[in-house]
Amino acid sequence: MRRRAACLVFSLLAACGLRGFAAVDDEFRPLEEPAYPPASELLNGVLASFPAVPIRAEAQLISKSRAGKVEKKLNTMMWLNWRGHEPEARYTIEDAFGRPLENLEIRWRRDGTRNVRYQSGDPLAEAAPPDLYAPIQETDISWIDLALAYLWWPGGKTVGAERIRSRFCYIVDLPAPANDPGQYAGVRLWIDPEIGILLQAAAYDATGQLVKLLEVKSFKKVRDVYIIQNIDIQSYPARHKTSLRVQKAEPEEE
Numbered sequence: 001m002r003r004r005a006a007c008l009v010f011s012l013l014a015a016c017g018l019r020g021f022a023a024v025d026d027e028f029r030p031l032e033e034p035a036y037p038p039a040s041e042l043l044n045g046v047l048a049s050f051p052a053v054p055i056r057a058e059a060q061l062i063s064k065s066r067a068g069k070v071e072k073k074l075n076t077m078m079w080l081n082w083r084g085h086e087p088e089a090r091y092t093i094e095d096a097f098g099r100p101l102e103n104l105e106i107r108w109r110r111d112g113t114r115n116v117r118y119q120s121g122d123p124l125a126e127a128a129p130p131d132l133y134a135p136i137q138e139t140d141i142s143w144i145d146l147a148l149a150y151l152w153w154p155g156g157k158t159v160g161a162e163r164i165r166s167r168f169c170y171i172v173d174l175p176a177p178a179n180d181p182g183q184y185a186g187v188r189l190w191i192d193p194e195i196g197i198l199l200q201a202a203a204y205d206a207t208g209q210l211v212k213l214l215e216v217k218s219f220k221k222v223r224d225v226y227i228i229q230n231i232d233i234q235s236y237p238a239r240h241k242t243s244l245r246v247q248k249a250e251p252e253e254e
Helices: 012-016 039-048
Strands: 055-064 070-081 088-094 100-108 114-120 125-127 157-164 167-175 186-192 197-204 210-222 225-235 241-251
Touching (some): 039 167, 039 186, 157 186, 197 225
Antiparallel strands (some): 055 070, 070 088, 100 114, 157 167, 167 186, 210 225, 225 241
16 A cells, blocks of 8 residues: 655646546645645656667557456557657557557657647558547557656646655646647646656546546666556546556667
């Protein structure tokens, strides 16, 4: 069971117009003299922890019922260049037999906007970009989740601290950008400042209800940087779950 640390009352509510974030953890208690680092500093620390060269990764998306029964497995090929001048990523989703289903390329411009290119079908062909908040192939993960797009959202505030699986984390609340309408009105992040890893993310809708919980289950150190290996993503209120299992991840040679 997770040990609880102190956290301020959700201060993001007034900023992003939510009625109230439904707490993932109900035992937050005010710190006597909170002195938290700025959210921008913590987010920059996460981005700075990524490898300086692109990463190629092979993973599986495993969709499970609420009872834990495996319903679907998809292969996922990823190319991530999150430390580039303009951070970018490419994702290819394949069925269990290796046939391509979808391909998405996303790039974050310096002005905070993003450029998206999308392909679908076998063979892959150019198509209109999908709703990035919609489930990928009826799983619980969206393109926004897969790309961890909220790491580039501005306007965050550090609101508390808590231990997640024995690791100390700062808690950052982020309102969704006004020019990025979607299912998420805001996201709460738990960031381990020691190694610059995002350990948990909770997304909320405009009514303040929890709609998605992302939990990093494991990570490993590769060439002096930490790479996430296993993530569980759970949808609410259905509590349906999809796991992302990274089977191979290696930085490209310079």
